[in-house]
Amino acid sequence: MLNSTVIKRLHFALTVVLLLVVCVVAGYQYYINKPPDDGLFAQQQVTPDIYLYVTKYKGGGATVSDVYRYYLDTRQQGDILTHLKDRSPFLVADVGTAKVTGYGAHVNVIIAGRVYSFTNSDLFYADGVAIMPVIDFNATGVR
Structure with missing residues (x-):
């Protein structure tokens, strides 16, 4: 017992x-x-099918450096941030002034600043067709 x-x-x-x-x-x-606490910083048409969206981290303060997230996608209507919460950025950096140009399915990125993360593969859909742009990246770091 x-x-x-x-x-x-x-x-x-x-x-x-x-x-x-x-x-x-x-x-x-x-x-x-x-999802990060971001606000939309910039948007730009890179090619007829590809748009660039840049978000900036709103949190932090004097001791937290700026964090910018770069996303590639199609043109979005409505609240862009809600759509981007389901996406992963292809570039995270401390500057929001990267020069992004493109032609066809090629995207060129030139940045002068600190890069926290980068991936050269991205995938999104435009009218049911998968778009996987080729991302060429040129970074000049800071000391």
């Missing part, structure tokens, strides 16, 4: 600990993967 009570209490304690671990991990994942 005593063994049964001990096993029940150990089972209950283990269940509570595992439930707490799951809640902490779920909260951590939500906090890490939440």
Whole structure:
């Protein structure tokens, strides 16, 4: 009889600990993967089918450097930021003045500043057709 009570209490304690671990991990994942608090900084037509959207991080203050995220997509109607929350930026940098030009499916990016992340592959859809631009990147860092 005593063994049964001990096993029940150990089972209950283990269940509570595992439930707490799951809640902490779920909260951590939500906090890490939440969309950034950005505002639209600039938008530009690069080619007839490709548009550039640049967002700037609104949080932080005097101790947090500026963070600009660059997105390629088709022309968006309505709230652009809502659409961009589901997308990943191809470039994250500390300057919002990158020179972006393009022709056909080629996009040229020239930037003078600190680059936090860059990927030369991007994919989006225009009228049901997949567009995967070729991104040429030239960066001049700062010291």
